[in-house]
Amino acid sequence: MDRRTFIDTIAGGLLAAPFCANAQQPSKIYRVGVLVPTSAVVNAANLNAFREGLQDHGYVEGRNLIIDYRSADGQDERFPDLATELVRLKVDVIMTQGTPAVSAAMKATPLIPIVMASGEPLNTGVVSELARPGANVTGLSSQIAETSGKRLQLLKEAAPGIHRIAAMLDMGNPASVVQWQAMERDSRSMGLELQLQDVRKSENLAPEFEAAVKQRADAIVVGRSMQNDARRIAELSVQRRLPSMFPTRDFVDAGGLMAYGANNPAQYRRAAAYVDKILKGAKPGDLPIEQPTKFELVINLKTARALGLTIPQALLLRADEVIQ
DSSP: OOHHHHHHHHHHHHHHHHHHHHHHSOOOOEEEEEEESSOTTTTHHHHHHHHHHHHHTTOOBTTTEEEEEEEOTTOGGGHHHHHHHHHHTTOSEEEEESHHHHHHHHHHOSSSOEEEEEOOOTTTTSOSOSSSOOTTEEEBOOOTTTTHHHHHHHHHHHSTTOOEEEEEEOTTSHHHHHHHHHHHHHHHHHTOEEEEEEOOSGGGHHHHHHHHHHTTOOEEEEOGGGGGGHHHHHHHHHHTTOOEEESSHHHHHTTOSEEEEEOHHHHHHHHHHHHHHHHTTOOGGGSOOBOOSOEEEEEEHHHHHHHTOOOOHHHHHHOSEEEO
């Protein structure tokens, strides 16, 4: 090697060294806590949409992202401990589903940003306004209370003979209280009678169905918080010959008759965009809480046949999906 070659080689190495060092520095790894009422298996479609939304913004598990998933498995009383656990893990953001989850997260930390994938933030103690939620919370509303009247209307169209409807709600959930108030108001204008069946535990389901039948209920509407018992509710409604209406399609996938409400995977995917904004420095309290932009009507014809119910063709044509 001549002198010129030797000098060029050394110089090239010195110039390349800083570049290589920078290239090998790992990117920041973000931790996102997920606090929801259902297991990852039950919640798979929503969780996949959340992951895909994060990937759209450059976050990939195993490379620059860790997702710490915590499920209350249908037991809302577990949320405070699970929220505290996520705080101890020092997650960068907590993403929640449902009002009990976001309430528990807010009590566990005033500092870690919280993004709702769904919930009833107004009139439940979460925020006082949607435009500027303040504190450390933002995200998306599910509008379940606001769409209660639409569900009653669709149920009456599917089964025109119904008059008395049992509302199966967990009244320990602040969102259910708001939903019940909206349903009471809307039912009066439709000439429907409502009866409340307060279901707070899975073991209360069968007795509450029996009570609904004894009070001559013609159909049931079910709250979002009962997702863990979706299959059992579907079975009981068919056994008791009660047409059923739900706020999300996962109940219909489990055998329920009908669902109308916000598209949950779309909500989760949009929540990922909120997480990205916060990780890039946005303050959650400055980000307006969004209303759902995608709603869906899903009907299970197999369940309709089991109930001996003929769904009007006009209603089937309006459905986003009909499960055969």
